[in-house]
Amino acid sequence: SHMPTIDLDTPVHDLVAQQPAIVDVMVAMGLDGVTDPKLLNTVGRFMTLRKGAKMKHIAIADLVQQLQAAGFEVQND
Numbered sequence: 001s002h003m004p005t006i007d008l009d010t011p012v013h014d015l016v017a018q019q020p021a022i023v024d025v026m027v028a029m030g031l032d033g034v035t036d037p038k039l040l041n042t043v044g045r046f047m048t049l050r051k052g053a054k055m056k057h058i059a060i061a062d063l064v065q066q067l068q069a070a071g072f073e074v075q076n077d
Helices: 012-018 022-028 037-041 049-055 060-069
Strands: 005-007 073-075
Touching (some): 012 049, 049 060, 060 073
16 A cells, blocks of 8 residues: 655645645644645645744654654655
8 A cells, every 4th residue: 555655845735735634643743724724825835844843843753753653654854
């Protein structure tokens, strides 16, 4: 079975469009702006998981671990 791949440098807006399940992981990590459609359509177009994690002081390693636990494969970590 092929796991969906997440790239930490893809805009969040695109990630959510491709992989709606990622929203739950992001919210669990405290990246809850992703639940706001207005934010997703504005900030989400240039905000990436890497930038978001940095802003919220979340270690990339932790983010990657959570994504992997949710069944995602992570690129560019």
